[in-house]
Amino acid sequence: MVSTQLFPYLLALAGFLFTVGAAGVLIRRNPLVVFMCIELMLNAGNLALVAYGRFLNSEEGQVFAFMVIVVAAAEVVVGLALITQIFRIGRALDIDDLSEMSE
C-alpha cells in the first residue's frame, strides 16, 4: 500500500511541522505569529493522527483530527478576539511586554 510506505515520511513531516511551530512559539514575540505557530503545531498533530489512522486501519484517528479542528477553531475565535482587543487599547503586540499577570 502506498500509505504504508508513506507512513514514515508522513510522521517525519508531522514532526518537522511540529518542531517549526514549537520553535516559532518559543522564539517569536508577535502574538499573531505565535498564534499561527500554535496552529501549525495543532495541524502537525492532525497530520500524525490521520497518518496513524490510515496506518492502523482505524477511523479513530480521523475522528480525533476533526475534534482537534473544532477545538482549534474555537481557540482561534478567543485568541484573535483577545489580540484584537489588546491592539485596540493601544498596547504593543509583544508577548514579553504583556506579562502583568505574573505579578
Added chain:
Amino acid sequence: MTVGTTTAQLLLILGFPLAGSALSGLLGPRLGRRFVNYAGTVSILASFAVACLMLSSVVGAPHGHSSISVRLFQWLDLGSGNLSVGMDFTLDPLSALMVMVITGVGFLIHVYSVGYMEHDDGIARFFSYMNFFVFSMLLLVLAADLVILLIGWALVALSSYLLIGFWYERKSAVLAARKAFITQVIGDLAMIIAAFLIVLHIQTLSMPNIFARAGAFDSGGILVTGICALLAIGAFAKSAQFPLHTWLPDAMEGPTPVSALIHAATMVTAGVYLIARFHPLFDRAPVAQGMVACVGIGTALMAGVIALNQVDIKRVIAYSTMSQIGLMIYAVGIGAYAAGMFQLTTHAIFKALLFLAAGNVIHALHDEQDIRAMGGLAARMRTTHLAFLSGSLALAGIPFFSGWFSKENLLGFGTVAGPGAIPWLLYIVGVGINVLTGLYAFRLWAVVFHGEPQTARVYAAQEARRVMLVPVAILGVLALIVAWPLQFPIPSTLHVFSDFLGSVVPTSAREPGVGLAVVALLIGTVASLVGAGAARQIWLLRQPNAAELVPRFPKQLVVAAYNKFYWDEIYDAALVRPTKAIARTARRVIEPDIFDGWIGGVVDVMRGFSIDLRGLQTGLIRDYASLFAVAAVVFVVITAVVVTR
C-alpha cells in the same frame, strides 16, 4: 415498705441539698440574704427528716433485711453486660448512720452558719457550696457502685476546695485550697487504680458484687493486698493521715462552719467509712490492715504532739481531729469496724461542737485566732464556755461523756489485735494518745477561757447571738448524752450500736473478754484522767506564760512540733522545688534549643525551598512553554526507553 417509696425517699434525701444548692446559687444573689438563709438550712432539715423516716425502716427491719438497694437506672453497659455501671444506691445501717450524721450535724452547722456568715456578702455562694457538699457526701455514702462512690469522693473534694478557698481574695486561702485539692487527687488516683484492679480480677464494679466475690481473691495474696493498700491511700488522703496529712491544718483558712462540717465531722471521716465499707477485702489482706493500723496510730501520735504545741485555736482543733481520725483508722485497721464507726459518730458531734464554739470565740474577738491573745473568756461567754467544756470532756475521754464510751471501746479492741509485739506496741501508744488528748484538750480550754485576759479585745467580748448559740448548746448536750443508750465499752453489756451495724460489719471475732476489757477500760480511763489532770495542773492552776507553749518539754521537740515536724518544708524540698527546677530548666534549655530549634529549622528549609521555586514564575510565556517542551521531550524519551526495553 415498698421499693417505690424507698426510691422516692432516696431521691428526696439526695435531691433536697442539690435543690438547695441550685436555689441558693442561682436565685440567691437576686432574692437576698433571708431567702438564702431559709433555702440553705431548710433543704438540709428536709433531707434530715426523710433520713429519719428511712432510718426507722432500717432499724425496724428483721435481721438480714435491713439493707435496701435501689437502682435508678443503668448508666453504662460495657462488654455485653459483663461490666455495667448503674445508678445504684444502698441504704443499710452503715450508710444510714452516715446519712444521719451528715444531715443531722450538717443541719445544726448550717443554722450556725446563718449567724456566722451574717456580715459576709458571699452568703449565697456559701450556702450553695455547703448544700452541694452535703449532696456530694450523701452520694458518697449511699453509693452502691464503685463508680458512683468515686464520683461522690471527687465531688466532696471539689466542695472542700471551693469552701477552703471561699475567701478567695486571700492568697493563703487559695493556696490552701489548691494544696487540699492536689492531695485529694493523689488519693483519687490510687482509688481509680484500685478500681481497675478489681475489674481486672472479678469483672464487676457493683459493690455488693465485689463483696460477694471477695472470695475470689487469695487471702493475703499480693493482688488483694495491693488493692487494699491503694484504697487505703485514698482513705489517707481524704482523712488527712500521714503522709498525706499536710492539707488539713491549712484547710482552716476556710470559714469556721466549713471546718466544722467538712474538716471535722464528715468529709475527713470518709476514709474510715471507706475502709469499713470495704471490710470484706481488707479482711483478706492482713498486711494492708497492719499498714492501716500503724499509719493510723502513728498519725494520731504525731498529730497529738503537734496539737499540744500550736497556738492557733483552729489549728489545735484541726490537729486533734487528725489525731482522733488516726484512732478511727487504727480501729478499722485492726478489724474493729463498729468501734471505729462509733468513734466516728461521737467525734462528729463533739468535734463539730468544738469548732462551732471556737467559731463563737473567734467571732467575739473579731477574727482573732491566736490563743495567746485570749484567756478569761469563761465569764464573758458562759454558754459557749460550757459547751466547749462539754466538747473537751468528750474529746479527752472523761468518763460518761460520749468520747469516753467510744474511745475506750475502741482501745479495748487493741488489746486483742493479734499476736506479737507490734499490736501491743500500738495499743500502748494508743493509751499514750489518751494522755496526750487530755493534755491538749484542756490546755486549749484553760488557755482560751481561763486565766487573765491577754488583750483588750477580750474585755469587749460578748456572747454570740442566739442563732449561733442554740446549735452549739444542742451539740453540747449531745456530746454528753449521745453515747449513753448505744454502747458500753465492756462486751456483753450494752451493745445496741454494734448490733445495729452487725449486718454490715460483723462484730470482730476477736472481742476482748470481760475481764480484759475491764482492765483496758481502767487503764484507758486513768490515762485520760492523768492527761486532763496534768493539763489542769499546768495551765489552769499554775498558769504559765501563755507565750510559752509547753513548759518542761524538751525545747527542740517543742520547736519541731510548733513547726509541724517540718513536713511542709520536707515536701517543699523533696517535691515542689525539684519540680519547679525541672520546669525552669526545660523552659531555659529544652524549649528554645530543642523544640524551637527543630520547628524553626523546618520553617527555614521550607522557606528556602519556596524562594527557589518562586524564581520559576517569570510571567514570560516563553519560559513556561520552554519548560513545557523540555518536560514533554523528557517524558517522551523516558517512555521510549521504557517501552523499547
